Amino acid sequence: MNWKENVKRWLEFADIDQDLKQALQDEKDEAQLEDAFYKHLEFGTGGMRGIIGAGTNRMNIYTVRKAAEGLARFTEEQGDVAKGRGVVIAYDSRHQSPEFAMEAAKVLGHHGIQVYVFESLRTTPELSFAVRYLHAISGIMITASHNPAPYNGFKVYGEDGAQFASEAASVLVSKVNEVEDELTIPVTREEVLKEKGILLIIGDTVDQAYLKQLETITVNREIIKQVADTFKIVYTPLHGTGDRPVRKGLQQIGFKHVQVVKEQEHPDGDFPTVDCPNPEEPNAFKLAIEYGKNYDADILLATDPDTDRVGVAVKNCDGEYQLLTGNQIGALLLHYLITEKQKKNGLPDNATVLKTIVTSELGRDIAEAHGLETIDTLTGFKYISEKIREFEATREHSFLFGYEESYGYLIGDFARDKDAVQACLLISEVAAYYKTKDMNLYDALMEIFEEYGYYREGLESLKLEGKAGVEKIASIMEGFRSEPPVDVAGKKVVVREDYQTSERIFVEEDRHEAITLPVSNVLKYKLEDGSWFCIRPSGTEPKIKFYFGVRGKTMEESEQMLEELKQDVMGSVGEKE
Structure with a gap:
């Protein structure tokens, strides 16, 4: 069908969602209509992401059902045991995220697949952890990460808590593409699935298990104790999911003074205080910097809506807050992990660093100087996770740290996607360490540059x-x-x-x-x-x-x-x- 035929098909569908139908009838811009219907929203190896709205090339209940139907068929082919292990679904603060999560559940449940849905918004790393914790066969995260407000997305995770590996992803993509008509996919009502026990609502138990694992991220808790009374953190979740896990995590490892940016504390899919909720963007730190100046903060932290990326700002030599790049944060984390762990218990001979092909070579230099190997992967954290799985199978390497330039880091492999909560805890510990030496992270970075280039x-x-x-x-x-x-x-x-x-x-x-x-x-x-x-x-x-x-x-x-x-x-x- 061409795009005009697709528009007609949607408008003539008897059970079309009335809000979507009205949006189509109100749209007078032919170029916008063509863009919304000239193709199907691409479901790639990492899932799909797009603008929310009516159309085959948009995020809506029908394109979400199509993606879920593909996953359901993929799961059915793995047998009844896989169906019984089930699929975990989480969602962030974006518009229609709860609705999209439940639509996916209603499709999977219709196939008799066990479904676990979080009772309220959660982070991407907790979804990754939950798949492993519940021994599920896969997981879905409804998020568009750091994209602007009009976007949402659908990411799929395998049983190891990582985004689907290359081979499995290709099979899943083919299953999604086999779905011919997104409008007629059958679903079972939420209340029916709950009565049958196929749909279970989850929350606090998984939260507590994840928080317990976060305590393993610290390398030297004594360092935090030394400065806990004076060390100050400003944190902003940028209207996303990070507020509760980041604050709880920091508190439980000993940080006492965490000031949250109030204007950005509560979840809001409009992201009203920022043009784009991306901690890579300087504008995302505007309010945090104001708080930092008033609070005389040692470190500023900002996480994106699904809390898989974190940005950091510290005072430079002029006393002004300066954003660190993703590569610089990674270098600081890696240098601390290696040097501090070597002081305490040492590192295994096969400890290995993982980074992507577009990530700075500084990390490789730091690792090599301490006798560690660095392995490059393609861009995308799922490739780092693939390597971790390979390490577990062959035992030729042990995972120490994985990162990418776009503000994504993983320290503890109890999650298998980049984890900004982990990163917030460790970078705060690193900053506390340097405070004991009358230095901050900027001073530490200059010291690293002086040594390595x-x-x-x-x-x-x-x-x-x-x-x-x-x-x-x-x-x-x-x-x-x-x-x-x-x-x-x-x-x-x-x-x-x-x-x-x-x-x-x-x-x-x-x-x-x-x-x-x-x-x-x-x-x-x-x-x-x-x-x-x-x-x-x-x-x-x-x-x-x-x-x-x-x-x-x-x-x-x-x-x-x-x-x-x-x-x-x-x-x-x-x-x-």
């Missing part, structure tokens, strides 16, 4: 929405493939990596090598001075992303190198279309 990274994104945007992103990727850069910012390209063809080319030697990571539409280029840049379409947003990394002898040199690299690459984008 001044690493700087950057990210540029082009937002390209709609059908035309998809085509433009494809054109840019094809342009870089067909005419690969020879030199950038005055430096020769010495290595080209194409993760779609699984090929690494050493340019000067004309030597080719296989890349052993899963196939992905990603390009990476390494320059003769160790700088690099990477290009990939976002899997969750209508964007193409450009990542950059440099290492200089001083901060000023690194800043200049980074700016020159960015300008040259971004200046060439138009030529590649």
Whole structure:
């Protein structure tokens, strides 16, 4: 069907949701209608994410039912034991999140699959933990993470608490795509499922078990005790799910003074105080910085709506609060974990760090200096989780720490997705440690740079929405493939990596090598001075992303190198279309 036929099909469907029908009838912009119906909202290996509204290319009860129907068919093929183990469903503070969670439950329950639904909003890491704790076969998280308010999403987790691994994800995607008509998927009423015991509402028991595991994150509780009376934290959940678990977690490990940003404390899907609830964005910290100045806080923390990402700000040498990058937070956490654990009980010989291909090389340098191996994965935390599962199976490595540049960290593997609650606890402990030395996190970071080199990274994104945007992103990727850069910012390209063809080319030697990571539409280029840049379409947003990394002898040199690299690459984008 073309998009006009799809609109007609929805309008003529006898049992169409009346709010969605009214929205369609009120929409007079033909371009908007086309975008809402020209395709089905893509269900990828990590689930789906999109704008809430009427249409096959939007998040609504029918596209959610379609995704749940695919998961139901996938689960049925695994047999009655899998159906009995069930699916755990959680949701965040976004618009229609509770409704979407229950719609998914009603589809799964119709297939006789046991369903556990949280009684109120919960974080993504607790959903991951709950799948493991309840020995469920899979889990669903209704969230659009850090996207703007009009978005929502549907993420699927496997029995290990990680987002579905590559092979299983491909099968699930095919099951979702087999569903022909999203409007006619059968559901069973909520009250009927509850009467039959197929739908169970969960909450406090899982909360307490998760909080107990959080106590294992601390490395040296005595450090917190030393400064607990004077150490001050400002925290904002950015209208999301983090308020209760972060505050409880900090309290139970000994932090006494946690000031929450009141204007952003309560869940609100409109995110009224921020343009975008993303702790990577400086504007998200505006209120927290005001609180920090009034409170003279040692550290500022902000988590995104589903609490899988955390941003951090501390005072710089000028006494102004400065946001740390995701790479810098990761370096501080890793350096502390290694050095403090080595002081206490030591680390196993096979302790290993996991990071993504677009994450700073500073982490690798820190790990190598202490005799630890670092393994790269594709972008996306599910690939880090895949490696943890592999470590458990082979025992050739033991997991120490996993992180990505986009503010995602995992310390304790009782959750298998990035966990901002864990990260809030550990980064606060790190800050407390440096306070005992009359330093803060900024001072500590400068000390690390002085020892390992001044690493700087950057990210540029082009937002390209709609059908035309998809085509433009494809054109840019094809342009870089067909005419690969020879030199950038005055430096020769010495290595080209194409993760779609699984090929690494050493340019000067004309030597080719296989890349052993899963196939992905990603390009990476390494320059003769160790700088690099990477290009990939976002899997969750209508964007193409450009990542950059440099290492200089001083901060000023690194800043200049980074700016020159960015300008040259971004200046060439138009030529590649």
